Amino acid sequence: MTTLPQVTTSSTNSFTFSSPQCSAPFTTFCSSLTAVMSSITVAGGSTTIFSSQSIGASSSRQIRPEPPVDIPFGTLSQDAKLDKLFEAISFITVQNRNLQSSIDNLWTMIGEHETRLNDLESNLSHAHVEMEKLRIYIDKMSFCSRQQTTEFTVSGIPSSLPESENDQVVGTVLTCIGAQRFLSDIIRVRQLKPKDASSEFRTLLVVCKSSVVRDEIVRLKILKGDIPIADILPTYRSVAQRKLYLIEWLPQVTFTLLQEVRTKARTCGFE
Structure with missing residues:
Protein backbone atom coordinates (compact mmCIF):
# COMPACT_ATOMS: atom_id res chain seq x y z
CA MET A 1 0.00 0.00 0.00
CA ARG A 64 0.39 40.26 -28.30
CA PRO A 65 2.10 41.17 -31.65
CA GLU A 66 5.55 42.57 -31.72
CA PRO A 67 5.63 46.25 -32.73
CA PRO A 68 7.17 46.88 -36.20
CA VAL A 69 10.66 48.15 -36.13
CA ASP A 70 11.35 51.16 -38.40
CA ILE A 71 14.90 50.72 -39.52
CA PRO A 72 16.65 54.06 -40.15
CA PHE A 73 17.62 54.63 -43.81
CA GLY A 74 21.22 55.28 -42.85
CA THR A 75 21.59 51.83 -41.30
CA LEU A 76 20.38 49.98 -44.42
CA SER A 77 22.73 48.19 -46.73
CA GLN A 78 23.69 49.65 -50.09
CA ASP A 79 21.32 47.34 -52.00
CA ALA A 80 18.44 48.11 -49.65
CA LYS A 81 19.06 51.84 -50.10
CA LEU A 82 18.99 51.44 -53.89
CA ASP A 83 15.73 49.50 -53.68
CA LYS A 84 14.16 52.23 -51.57
CA LEU A 85 15.29 54.93 -54.00
CA PHE A 86 13.99 52.95 -56.97
CA GLU A 87 10.58 52.60 -55.31
CA ALA A 88 10.46 56.35 -54.62
CA ILE A 89 11.46 57.18 -58.22
CA SER A 90 8.81 54.82 -59.61
CA PHE A 91 6.13 56.40 -57.43
CA ILE A 92 7.15 59.91 -58.48
CA THR A 93 7.15 58.86 -62.15
CA VAL A 94 3.58 57.58 -61.91
CA GLN A 95 2.44 60.73 -60.13
CA ASN A 96 4.17 62.92 -62.70
CA ARG A 97 2.49 61.02 -65.54
CA ASN A 98 -0.93 61.50 -63.94
CA LEU A 99 -0.22 65.18 -63.38
CA GLN A 100 0.84 65.65 -67.00
CA SER A 101 -2.37 63.96 -68.19
CA SER A 102 -4.44 66.28 -66.00
CA ILE A 103 -2.58 69.31 -67.37
CA ASP A 104 -3.20 68.17 -70.97
CA ASN A 105 -6.91 67.77 -70.26
CA LEU A 106 -6.98 71.22 -68.71
CA TRP A 107 -5.36 72.79 -71.77
CA THR A 108 -7.89 71.02 -74.00
CA MET A 109 -10.76 72.40 -71.93
CA ILE A 110 -9.26 75.90 -72.10
CA GLY A 111 -9.01 75.63 -75.90
CA GLU A 112 -12.61 74.49 -76.21
CA HIS A 113 -13.71 77.31 -73.91
CA GLU A 114 -11.92 79.91 -76.04
CA THR A 115 -13.52 78.48 -79.19
CA ARG A 116 -16.95 78.71 -77.63
CA LEU A 117 -16.30 82.30 -76.57
CA ASN A 118 -15.25 83.22 -80.12
CA ASP A 119 -18.35 81.55 -81.55
CA LEU A 120 -20.51 83.36 -79.02
CA GLU A 121 -18.99 86.74 -79.91
CA SER A 122 -19.52 86.02 -83.61
CA ASN A 123 -23.14 85.03 -83.01
CA LEU A 124 -23.72 88.14 -80.94
CA SER A 125 -22.32 90.35 -83.69
CA HIS A 126 -24.51 88.62 -86.26
CA ALA A 127 -27.52 88.97 -83.97
CA HIS A 128 -26.90 92.72 -83.61
CA VAL A 129 -26.80 93.08 -87.40
CA GLU A 130 -30.02 91.10 -87.81
CA MET A 131 -31.70 93.12 -85.07
CA GLU A 132 -30.77 96.34 -86.83
CA LYS A 133 -32.23 94.99 -90.08
CA LEU A 134 -35.41 94.00 -88.28
CA ARG A 135 -35.67 97.46 -86.76
CA ILE A 136 -35.43 98.98 -90.23
CA TYR A 137 -38.07 96.56 -91.51
CA ILE A 138 -40.37 97.45 -88.63
CA ASP A 139 -39.98 101.15 -89.43
CA LYS A 140 -40.78 100.45 -93.09
CA MET A 141 -43.80 98.35 -92.19
CA SER A 142 -45.02 101.06 -89.85
CA PHE A 143 -44.73 103.55 -92.69
CA CYS A 144 -46.61 101.22 -95.03
CA SER A 145 -49.41 100.76 -92.51
CA ARG A 146 -49.80 104.54 -92.28
CA GLN A 147 -49.61 104.98 -96.05
CA GLN A 148 -52.26 102.56 -97.27
CA THR A 149 -52.71 102.62 -101.01
CA THR A 150 -55.96 102.40 -102.96
CA GLU A 151 -54.55 101.23 -106.30
CA PHE A 152 -54.34 97.94 -108.14
CA THR A 153 -52.76 97.06 -111.46
CA VAL A 154 -53.93 95.13 -114.49
CA SER A 155 -50.94 93.82 -116.40
CA GLY A 156 -50.63 91.84 -119.63
CA ILE A 157 -52.52 94.39 -121.76
CA PRO A 158 -51.32 94.34 -125.40
CA SER A 159 -49.28 97.44 -126.17
CA SER A 160 -51.20 97.91 -129.41
CA LEU A 161 -54.39 98.64 -127.46
CA PRO A 162 -55.26 102.38 -127.69
CA GLU A 163 -55.18 104.29 -124.40
CA SER A 164 -58.73 105.46 -125.00
CA GLU A 165 -59.92 101.92 -124.39
CA ASN A 166 -58.21 101.56 -121.01
CA ASP A 167 -61.36 102.40 -119.00
CA GLN A 168 -63.41 99.96 -121.07
CA VAL A 169 -60.86 97.17 -120.52
CA VAL A 170 -60.88 97.75 -116.75
CA GLY A 171 -64.70 97.68 -116.72
CA THR A 172 -64.66 94.38 -118.65
CA VAL A 173 -62.17 92.89 -116.19
CA LEU A 174 -64.28 93.91 -113.16
CA THR A 175 -67.36 92.42 -114.78
CA CYS A 176 -65.46 89.20 -115.51
CA ILE A 177 -64.52 88.71 -111.84
CA GLY A 178 -67.93 89.74 -110.49
CA ALA A 179 -66.91 93.19 -109.22
CA GLN A 180 -69.05 95.31 -111.55
CA ARG A 181 -70.72 96.96 -108.55
CA PHE A 182 -67.44 98.78 -107.88
CA LEU A 183 -67.30 100.49 -111.29
CA SER A 184 -68.51 103.74 -109.73
CA ASP A 185 -65.69 103.56 -107.17
CA ILE A 186 -62.99 103.77 -109.83
CA ILE A 187 -61.45 107.25 -109.81
CA ARG A 188 -59.06 107.00 -112.78
CA VAL A 189 -57.10 104.63 -114.96
CA ARG A 190 -53.68 105.40 -116.41
CA GLN A 191 -51.02 103.47 -118.23
CA LEU A 192 -47.67 102.99 -116.51
CA LYS A 193 -44.48 103.65 -118.40
CA PRO A 194 -42.90 100.28 -119.26
CA LYS A 195 -39.39 99.51 -118.10
CA ASP A 196 -38.64 98.11 -121.53
CA ALA A 197 -39.99 100.20 -124.39
CA SER A 198 -39.80 97.22 -126.74
CA SER A 199 -42.16 95.13 -124.57
CA GLU A 200 -45.42 94.15 -126.30
CA PHE A 201 -47.40 94.33 -123.05
CA ARG A 202 -48.43 97.21 -120.83
CA THR A 203 -49.68 97.69 -117.28
CA LEU A 204 -52.67 99.78 -116.23
CA LEU A 205 -52.81 101.47 -112.83
CA VAL A 206 -56.35 101.72 -111.43
CA VAL A 207 -57.08 104.15 -108.56
CA CYS A 208 -60.05 103.36 -106.29
CA LYS A 209 -61.88 105.53 -103.78
CA SER A 210 -60.63 103.52 -100.79
CA SER A 211 -58.35 100.68 -99.86
CA VAL A 212 -61.41 98.70 -98.77
CA VAL A 213 -62.75 98.73 -102.34
CA ARG A 214 -59.35 97.85 -103.72
CA ASP A 215 -58.96 94.91 -101.30
CA GLU A 216 -62.39 93.55 -102.18
CA ILE A 217 -61.63 93.67 -105.91
CA VAL A 218 -58.36 91.81 -105.34
CA ARG A 219 -60.19 89.21 -103.25
CA LEU A 220 -62.75 88.61 -106.01
CA LYS A 221 -59.95 88.19 -108.53
CA ILE A 222 -58.34 85.52 -106.33
CA LEU A 223 -61.67 83.69 -106.12
CA LYS A 224 -62.12 83.91 -109.90
CA GLY A 225 -58.71 82.57 -110.75
CA ASP A 226 -57.03 83.09 -114.12
CA ILE A 227 -58.29 85.73 -116.57
CA PRO A 228 -57.52 84.74 -120.18
CA ILE A 229 -56.99 87.65 -122.57
CA ALA A 230 -59.42 85.97 -124.97
CA ASP A 231 -62.25 86.61 -122.44
CA ILE A 232 -61.45 90.34 -122.25
CA LEU A 233 -60.07 91.17 -125.70
CA PRO A 234 -61.38 88.52 -128.12
CA THR A 235 -60.11 90.45 -131.15
CA TYR A 236 -56.47 90.02 -130.12
CA ARG A 237 -56.08 86.47 -131.35
CA SER A 238 -52.27 86.59 -131.39
CA VAL A 239 -52.17 86.81 -127.59
CA ALA A 240 -55.40 84.97 -126.85
CA GLN A 241 -53.56 82.23 -124.93
CA ARG A 242 -51.97 84.68 -122.50
CA LYS A 243 -53.45 85.87 -119.19
CA LEU A 244 -54.21 89.16 -117.50
CA TYR A 245 -52.96 89.74 -113.96
CA LEU A 246 -54.78 91.86 -111.37
CA ILE A 247 -52.75 92.52 -108.24
CA GLU A 248 -52.49 95.05 -105.45
CA TRP A 249 -50.33 98.04 -106.22
CA LEU A 250 -47.56 98.32 -103.64
CA PRO A 251 -45.49 101.39 -102.80
CA GLN A 252 -41.81 101.15 -103.62
CA VAL A 253 -40.88 100.70 -99.96
CA THR A 254 -43.39 97.88 -99.51
CA PHE A 255 -42.42 96.24 -102.78
CA THR A 256 -38.72 96.30 -101.84
CA LEU A 257 -39.51 94.84 -98.43
CA LEU A 258 -41.57 92.08 -100.05
CA GLN A 259 -38.72 91.25 -102.42
CA GLU A 260 -36.28 90.99 -99.52
CA VAL A 261 -38.66 88.70 -97.63
CA ARG A 262 -39.04 86.44 -100.66
CA THR A 263 -35.27 86.28 -101.14
CA LYS A 264 -34.75 85.45 -97.46
CA ALA A 265 -37.43 82.74 -97.65
CA ARG A 266 -35.75 81.09 -100.65
CA THR A 267 -32.39 81.21 -98.86
CA CYS A 268 -33.94 79.39 -95.89
CA GLY A 269 -35.45 76.73 -98.15
CA PHE A 270 -39.01 78.06 -98.33
CA GLU A 271 -40.86 78.46 -101.60
Whole structure:
Protein backbone atom coordinates (compact mmCIF):
# COMPACT_ATOMS: atom_id res chain seq x y z
CA MET A 1 0.00 0.00 0.00
CA THR A 2 1.38 3.36 -1.10
CA THR A 3 1.10 6.34 1.17
CA LEU A 4 0.47 9.71 -0.53
CA PRO A 5 2.66 12.55 0.48
CA GLN A 6 1.36 15.13 2.85
CA VAL A 7 0.93 18.74 1.74
CA THR A 8 1.33 21.54 4.20
CA THR A 9 1.28 25.25 3.60
CA SER A 10 4.43 26.91 4.76
CA SER A 11 3.80 30.37 3.39
CA THR A 12 1.49 32.27 1.13
CA ASN A 13 3.31 31.38 -2.09
CA SER A 14 4.78 27.92 -1.25
CA PHE A 15 3.72 24.35 -0.52
CA THR A 16 5.72 21.67 1.39
CA PHE A 17 5.46 18.00 0.36
CA SER A 18 6.64 15.11 2.61
CA SER A 19 6.67 11.39 1.88
CA PRO A 20 7.63 8.33 3.96
CA GLN A 21 9.92 7.19 1.14
CA CYS A 22 11.82 10.48 1.10
CA SER A 23 14.15 11.53 3.88
CA ALA A 24 13.65 15.26 3.26
CA PRO A 25 10.59 17.28 2.44
CA PHE A 26 10.27 19.07 -0.89
CA THR A 27 9.25 22.70 -0.97
CA THR A 28 7.78 24.15 -4.22
CA PHE A 29 7.38 27.86 -4.73
CA CYS A 30 4.62 29.19 -7.08
CA SER A 31 4.88 32.39 -8.97
CA SER A 32 1.27 33.30 -8.24
CA LEU A 33 -1.75 32.22 -6.19
CA THR A 34 -3.50 31.13 -9.41
CA ALA A 35 -1.01 28.27 -9.99
CA VAL A 36 -2.40 24.83 -9.28
CA MET A 37 -0.78 21.47 -8.89
CA SER A 38 -2.05 19.13 -11.58
CA SER A 39 -0.79 15.77 -10.32
CA ILE A 40 1.75 14.08 -8.10
CA THR A 41 3.19 10.69 -8.97
CA VAL A 42 5.24 8.70 -6.49
CA ALA A 43 7.07 5.59 -7.69
CA GLY A 44 10.21 3.94 -6.34
CA GLY A 45 10.86 6.69 -3.82
CA SER A 46 10.77 9.49 -6.45
CA THR A 47 8.27 12.28 -6.53
CA THR A 48 7.33 14.18 -9.74
CA ILE A 49 5.41 17.43 -9.58
CA PHE A 50 3.57 18.98 -12.60
CA SER A 51 2.29 22.52 -12.33
CA SER A 52 0.52 24.97 -14.69
CA GLN A 53 0.96 28.70 -14.61
CA SER A 54 -1.62 31.41 -14.88
CA ILE A 55 -3.71 31.17 -18.08
CA GLY A 56 -4.13 34.91 -18.35
CA ALA A 57 -0.41 35.60 -18.19
CA SER A 58 0.41 32.88 -20.76
CA SER A 59 -2.31 33.95 -23.20
CA SER A 60 -1.31 37.60 -23.13
CA ARG A 61 2.28 36.73 -24.02
CA GLN A 62 1.18 34.56 -26.97
CA ILE A 63 -1.35 36.91 -28.80
CA ARG A 64 0.39 40.26 -28.30
CA PRO A 65 2.10 41.17 -31.65
CA GLU A 66 5.55 42.57 -31.72
CA PRO A 67 5.63 46.25 -32.73
CA PRO A 68 7.17 46.88 -36.20
CA VAL A 69 10.66 48.15 -36.13
CA ASP A 70 11.35 51.16 -38.40
CA ILE A 71 14.90 50.72 -39.52
CA PRO A 72 16.65 54.06 -40.15
CA PHE A 73 17.62 54.63 -43.81
CA GLY A 74 21.22 55.28 -42.85
CA THR A 75 21.59 51.83 -41.30
CA LEU A 76 20.38 49.98 -44.42
CA SER A 77 22.73 48.19 -46.73
CA GLN A 78 23.69 49.65 -50.09
CA ASP A 79 21.32 47.34 -52.00
CA ALA A 80 18.44 48.11 -49.65
CA LYS A 81 19.06 51.84 -50.10
CA LEU A 82 18.99 51.44 -53.89
CA ASP A 83 15.73 49.50 -53.68
CA LYS A 84 14.16 52.23 -51.57
CA LEU A 85 15.29 54.93 -54.00
CA PHE A 86 13.99 52.95 -56.97
CA GLU A 87 10.58 52.60 -55.31
CA ALA A 88 10.46 56.35 -54.62
CA ILE A 89 11.46 57.18 -58.22
CA SER A 90 8.81 54.82 -59.61
CA PHE A 91 6.13 56.40 -57.43
CA ILE A 92 7.15 59.91 -58.48
CA THR A 93 7.15 58.86 -62.15
CA VAL A 94 3.58 57.58 -61.91
CA GLN A 95 2.44 60.73 -60.13
CA ASN A 96 4.17 62.92 -62.70
CA ARG A 97 2.49 61.02 -65.54
CA ASN A 98 -0.93 61.50 -63.94
CA LEU A 99 -0.22 65.18 -63.38
CA GLN A 100 0.84 65.65 -67.00
CA SER A 101 -2.37 63.96 -68.19
CA SER A 102 -4.44 66.28 -66.00
CA ILE A 103 -2.58 69.31 -67.37
CA ASP A 104 -3.20 68.17 -70.97
CA ASN A 105 -6.91 67.77 -70.26
CA LEU A 106 -6.98 71.22 -68.71
CA TRP A 107 -5.36 72.79 -71.77
CA THR A 108 -7.89 71.02 -74.00
CA MET A 109 -10.76 72.40 -71.93
CA ILE A 110 -9.26 75.90 -72.10
CA GLY A 111 -9.01 75.63 -75.90
CA GLU A 112 -12.61 74.49 -76.21
CA HIS A 113 -13.71 77.31 -73.91
CA GLU A 114 -11.92 79.91 -76.04
CA THR A 115 -13.52 78.48 -79.19
CA ARG A 116 -16.95 78.71 -77.63
CA LEU A 117 -16.30 82.30 -76.57
CA ASN A 118 -15.25 83.22 -80.12
CA ASP A 119 -18.35 81.55 -81.55
CA LEU A 120 -20.51 83.36 -79.02
CA GLU A 121 -18.99 86.74 -79.91
CA SER A 122 -19.52 86.02 -83.61
CA ASN A 123 -23.14 85.03 -83.01
CA LEU A 124 -23.72 88.14 -80.94
CA SER A 125 -22.32 90.35 -83.69
CA HIS A 126 -24.51 88.62 -86.26
CA ALA A 127 -27.52 88.97 -83.97
CA HIS A 128 -26.90 92.72 -83.61
CA VAL A 129 -26.80 93.08 -87.40
CA GLU A 130 -30.02 91.10 -87.81
CA MET A 131 -31.70 93.12 -85.07
CA GLU A 132 -30.77 96.34 -86.83
CA LYS A 133 -32.23 94.99 -90.08
CA LEU A 134 -35.41 94.00 -88.28
CA ARG A 135 -35.67 97.46 -86.76
CA ILE A 136 -35.43 98.98 -90.23
CA TYR A 137 -38.07 96.56 -91.51
CA ILE A 138 -40.37 97.45 -88.63
CA ASP A 139 -39.98 101.15 -89.43
CA LYS A 140 -40.78 100.45 -93.09
CA MET A 141 -43.80 98.35 -92.19
CA SER A 142 -45.02 101.06 -89.85
CA PHE A 143 -44.73 103.55 -92.69
CA CYS A 144 -46.61 101.22 -95.03
CA SER A 145 -49.41 100.76 -92.51
CA ARG A 146 -49.80 104.54 -92.28
CA GLN A 147 -49.61 104.98 -96.05
CA GLN A 148 -52.26 102.56 -97.27
CA THR A 149 -52.71 102.62 -101.01
CA THR A 150 -55.96 102.40 -102.96
CA GLU A 151 -54.55 101.23 -106.30
CA PHE A 152 -54.34 97.94 -108.14
CA THR A 153 -52.76 97.06 -111.46
CA VAL A 154 -53.93 95.13 -114.49
CA SER A 155 -50.94 93.82 -116.40
CA GLY A 156 -50.63 91.84 -119.63
CA ILE A 157 -52.52 94.39 -121.76
CA PRO A 158 -51.32 94.34 -125.40
CA SER A 159 -49.28 97.44 -126.17
CA SER A 160 -51.20 97.91 -129.41
CA LEU A 161 -54.39 98.64 -127.46
CA PRO A 162 -55.26 102.38 -127.69
CA GLU A 163 -55.18 104.29 -124.40
CA SER A 164 -58.73 105.46 -125.00
CA GLU A 165 -59.92 101.92 -124.39
CA ASN A 166 -58.21 101.56 -121.01
CA ASP A 167 -61.36 102.40 -119.00
CA GLN A 168 -63.41 99.96 -121.07
CA VAL A 169 -60.86 97.17 -120.52
CA VAL A 170 -60.88 97.75 -116.75
CA GLY A 171 -64.70 97.68 -116.72
CA THR A 172 -64.66 94.38 -118.65
CA VAL A 173 -62.17 92.89 -116.19
CA LEU A 174 -64.28 93.91 -113.16
CA THR A 175 -67.36 92.42 -114.78
CA CYS A 176 -65.46 89.20 -115.51
CA ILE A 177 -64.52 88.71 -111.84
CA GLY A 178 -67.93 89.74 -110.49
CA ALA A 179 -66.91 93.19 -109.22
CA GLN A 180 -69.05 95.31 -111.55
CA ARG A 181 -70.72 96.96 -108.55
CA PHE A 182 -67.44 98.78 -107.88
CA LEU A 183 -67.30 100.49 -111.29
CA SER A 184 -68.51 103.74 -109.73
CA ASP A 185 -65.69 103.56 -107.17
CA ILE A 186 -62.99 103.77 -109.83
CA ILE A 187 -61.45 107.25 -109.81
CA ARG A 188 -59.06 107.00 -112.78
CA VAL A 189 -57.10 104.63 -114.96
CA ARG A 190 -53.68 105.40 -116.41
CA GLN A 191 -51.02 103.47 -118.23
CA LEU A 192 -47.67 102.99 -116.51
CA LYS A 193 -44.48 103.65 -118.40
CA PRO A 194 -42.90 100.28 -119.26
CA LYS A 195 -39.39 99.51 -118.10
CA ASP A 196 -38.64 98.11 -121.53
CA ALA A 197 -39.99 100.20 -124.39
CA SER A 198 -39.80 97.22 -126.74
CA SER A 199 -42.16 95.13 -124.57
CA GLU A 200 -45.42 94.15 -126.30
CA PHE A 201 -47.40 94.33 -123.05
CA ARG A 202 -48.43 97.21 -120.83
CA THR A 203 -49.68 97.69 -117.28
CA LEU A 204 -52.67 99.78 -116.23
CA LEU A 205 -52.81 101.47 -112.83
CA VAL A 206 -56.35 101.72 -111.43
CA VAL A 207 -57.08 104.15 -108.56
CA CYS A 208 -60.05 103.36 -106.29
CA LYS A 209 -61.88 105.53 -103.78
CA SER A 210 -60.63 103.52 -100.79
CA SER A 211 -58.35 100.68 -99.86
CA VAL A 212 -61.41 98.70 -98.77
CA VAL A 213 -62.75 98.73 -102.34
CA ARG A 214 -59.35 97.85 -103.72
CA ASP A 215 -58.96 94.91 -101.30
CA GLU A 216 -62.39 93.55 -102.18
CA ILE A 217 -61.63 93.67 -105.91
CA VAL A 218 -58.36 91.81 -105.34
CA ARG A 219 -60.19 89.21 -103.25
CA LEU A 220 -62.75 88.61 -106.01
CA LYS A 221 -59.95 88.19 -108.53
CA ILE A 222 -58.34 85.52 -106.33
CA LEU A 223 -61.67 83.69 -106.12
CA LYS A 224 -62.12 83.91 -109.90
CA GLY A 225 -58.71 82.57 -110.75
CA ASP A 226 -57.03 83.09 -114.12
CA ILE A 227 -58.29 85.73 -116.57
CA PRO A 228 -57.52 84.74 -120.18
CA ILE A 229 -56.99 87.65 -122.57
CA ALA A 230 -59.42 85.97 -124.97
CA ASP A 231 -62.25 86.61 -122.44
CA ILE A 232 -61.45 90.34 -122.25
CA LEU A 233 -60.07 91.17 -125.70
CA PRO A 234 -61.38 88.52 -128.12
CA THR A 235 -60.11 90.45 -131.15
CA TYR A 236 -56.47 90.02 -130.12
CA ARG A 237 -56.08 86.47 -131.35
CA SER A 238 -52.27 86.59 -131.39
CA VAL A 239 -52.17 86.81 -127.59
CA ALA A 240 -55.40 84.97 -126.85
CA GLN A 241 -53.56 82.23 -124.93
CA ARG A 242 -51.97 84.68 -122.50
CA LYS A 243 -53.45 85.87 -119.19
CA LEU A 244 -54.21 89.16 -117.50
CA TYR A 245 -52.96 89.74 -113.96
CA LEU A 246 -54.78 91.86 -111.37
CA ILE A 247 -52.75 92.52 -108.24
CA GLU A 248 -52.49 95.05 -105.45
CA TRP A 249 -50.33 98.04 -106.22
CA LEU A 250 -47.56 98.32 -103.64
CA PRO A 251 -45.49 101.39 -102.80
CA GLN A 252 -41.81 101.15 -103.62
CA VAL A 253 -40.88 100.70 -99.96
CA THR A 254 -43.39 97.88 -99.51
CA PHE A 255 -42.42 96.24 -102.78
CA THR A 256 -38.72 96.30 -101.84
CA LEU A 257 -39.51 94.84 -98.43
CA LEU A 258 -41.57 92.08 -100.05
CA GLN A 259 -38.72 91.25 -102.42
CA GLU A 260 -36.28 90.99 -99.52
CA VAL A 261 -38.66 88.70 -97.63
CA ARG A 262 -39.04 86.44 -100.66
CA THR A 263 -35.27 86.28 -101.14
CA LYS A 264 -34.75 85.45 -97.46
CA ALA A 265 -37.43 82.74 -97.65
CA ARG A 266 -35.75 81.09 -100.65
CA THR A 267 -32.39 81.21 -98.86
CA CYS A 268 -33.94 79.39 -95.89
CA GLY A 269 -35.45 76.73 -98.15
CA PHE A 270 -39.01 78.06 -98.33
CA GLU A 271 -40.86 78.46 -101.60
